[in-house]
Structures are given as structure tokens and as C-alpha cells.
Amino acid sequence: MLVEKNLPLQPFNTFHIVAKAHALVRIHDEADVQGLLNEPVWATFPKFVLGGGSNVVLTGDVKPLVLKVEIKGRKLVGETAKAFIVEVGAGENWHEFVAWTLAEGYFGLENMALIPGTVGASPVQNIGAYGVELQDRFDSLDAIDLHTGKLFTLNAAQCAFGYRDSVFKHSSVANEYEGQKPIGLKDRALILRVRFALPKLWKPVLGYADIDKKMAEHACLKPTAQQLFDWVCEIRRAKLPNPDVMGNVGSFFKNPTVTPEQCEDIIARDPKVVHYVLADGSVKLAAGWLIDACGWRGKSVGQAGVFEKQALVLVNRGSVSGPDAATGGEVMTLAKAIQTSVYERFGILLETEPVVV
Ligand SMILES: Cc1cc2nc3c(=O)[nH]c(=O)nc-3n(C[C@H](O)[C@H](O)[C@H](O)COP(=O)(O)OP(=O)(O)OC[C@H]3O[C@@H](n4cnc5c(N)ncnc54)[C@H](O)[C@@H]3O)c2cc1C
Structure with missing residues (x-):
């Protein structure tokens, strides 16, 4: 080895x-x-x-x-009355895998095109974009216990998926802050393979303003999966910095969920706050809007900065391949300063999305 x-x-x-x-x-x-x-x-x-x-x-x-x-491989391993079951090695590139599913005629992942990273990490934070989350297309996964070397398989319920959350993000040691969460598998499981259930009766997932705009531009009421894939790629390329050119990890903070009463309190502080009422009555706030409202867009700490086009994204203004890159310390100092000012202005503590190592 x-x-x-x-x-x-x-x-x-x-x-x-x-x-x-x-x-x-x-x-x-x-x-x-x-x-x-x-x-x-x-x-x-x-x-x-x-x-x-x-x-x-x-x-x-x-x-x-x-x-x-770096575990490779992707293949159809079965089918049910409703879905094709596709199995993928954890080291496969996510976007290339999504493109492959479409080429093979398996639809359902197109809204999550162009998310960077590997297939193995996709269940860790239950990745999602444009109205589809990994858990909507998940079948099961195989993993190995890094303490015992034993192989095990988990279904969706056992992965305990939530918004950018899963059993893999929670400590395997009981922790008073974990509340009622099941004991987790953080630092304990290495995901080897993931299986997806991709619907035989496919329907496009629509309802996002950017996608509605593309439909209007193309005078198209019923996009194909390939059209959605292409549009999502175009939208993301226009909105997000390319990490090969300007280092970043996508959204740096989760969109916070608050009670209707908390939302009323925030609206009283700023009536323009961007918010969406969820099915259970709670309210999701746009973290990028909160950061923007505190004046952070375009600001920097050393070489770490807040992206000009989207305040939810922190970027490396230095080199992507040389020594004058942003340091982890600069990134976390900037992140903490943003958290403090959003908390002071709106009473909301933003939670970071990436894993800090
Ligand atoms: C420009 C940009 C846009 C993005 N857009 C989105 C988006 O729209 N939606 C979204 O959800 N995310 C988005 N992200 C975040 C990121 O792409 C995803 O979280 C992705 O799944 C991370 O994959 P990775 O392989 O790079 O994981 P890493 O960064 O390498 O690891 C992330 C975590 O997963 C663990 N992990 C990785 N592989 C395994 C494995 N095989 N087994 C067990 N644990 C593992 C690591 O230990 C770590 O805790 C974006 C990032 C960027 C840079």
C-alpha cells in the first residue's frame, strides 16, 4: 500500500x-x-x-x-416496476455521472447537474439544487466501518437525510448538542458505492424562477431531461464562480429555518427579507440576502472574500495554484465576522455548510 x-x-x-x-x-x-x-x-x-x-x-x-x-464504476444493477437502479463507485465525479445517466436514458438527476465533487460525498450532505435533493433519488449505499473494517448497507431511513444533513455529519459519540438525532457515523464510515432509483415515469421538476425564464426564452412548456440539464449548467455557470479559476466551496452557509413568530420579528427589522413558507409552516430565509443586507458583498479579509454576484459564496481572491492563496484562517475569520453581524442585525446564527478540517 x-x-x-x-x-x-x-x-x-x-x-x-x-x-x-x-x-x-x-x-x-x-x-x-x-x-x-x-x-x-x-x-x-x-x-x-x-x-x-x-x-x-x-x-x-x-x-x-x-x-x-477513487473507487470507480457505474452500472445498471436492477429495476423495479417504477425505477431503474443504478450503482456508482464513490470516487466517480458527480457531474460526469449525471451526464452518463442521461446518455443511458435514466432521468431524474438533471436538476443537480454541475454540482462539483464525488458521488461518495453526495449522501453526506444530501446534496440538492433546483428543487431536487439526493434523497429524492436515493436507493441505498454500501460503506465500510473504519473502526472494524466491516461492510454494511444503509437505506434512506438509516441515512437520516435532512436539509444538507445526514447520519454521516453527526458524531458517533453521544453528544448533548445532538438532541434526538440518532448516533452518527462521522469519521467512522467510508462510503464505497451509492445506488440510485431513477424513475421510469419521469416528470420534469420545475418551479424555479431561473428555469421558468429559460422555458420562456425557448418557448418550451415541457422541457426534456437533457434540456433541463443544459439549462441548469448554463444558469450555474452564469451565477457561480468556477472553482478552477476562483477557489470556493459553493454556498458557505445553510439557509436558516425559523418559526413564523421569528420571521415576523425579522420582517419588523427589515420588511424586504427574502423568505419562503415551508409545508410544515416553518419559514426558510435566504442566507445570501441576510449577508447582503449586512453589507458584506464584495468585502474581504486578506485573500478571502465575499463573491460580488452572490453573497452566500466566499471566494479565494488569491492564486488557485500558488502560495498567495487565501488561508483557512482568513476564510474562517471572514465567516465568523459575517455570522456575528447577521446575528447582531437579525438575531439569526448562520450555520456553515462546508466541513472545517
Ligand atoms: C461551485 C460549487 C457549487 C456547489 N453547489 C452545490 C449545490 O448546488 N448543492 C449542494 O448540495 N452542494 C453544492 N456544493 C458543495 C459540494 O459540491 C458538495 O457538498 C459535494 O457533494 C462535495 O463532494 P466532494 O467529493 O468534493 O466532498 P469533499 O469536499 O471531499 O468532502 C465533503 C465531506 O464528505 C466526506 N466524504 C467525502 N467522500 C466520502 C466518502 N466516500 N465516504 C464518506 N465520507 C465522505 C468528507 O469526509 C467531508 O466530510 C458546491 C460546491 C462548489 C465548489
């Missing part, structure tokens, strides 16, 4: 923060993990699982052993 020492991680995280992995192993299948767990030096050594690095903020060199997931 090849253990790479002092490996630069700047190319392996989309913020392009300069940091090193003290040790890194590339994982191609479960045997690689089992082999590692059989080596006394690594068996109990702390480990960090890395996919495409598009949802992590590195605040220094990574001391745990980095397991970089």
Missing part, C-alpha cells in the same frame, strides 16, 4: 487553500481499506475521508491519515 507523505492538498480542495496531508492513501476498493486496517501503524490512527474537496475548508495541514476515495 502506497502511503504518500507530505502531499500538497492545494489541487485537492476547490478553495485551493495551501495545506499538506501528513500522509495520504488512495482508495480504489474496500480491500484497500481492509489492508490498511490490518497494518498496526494505521489501524487505530485517526482518518479523514476526502472526495473532491469541494465542501471542505482546510485550516492547516491535515494530521489524520487522508483516505482519498
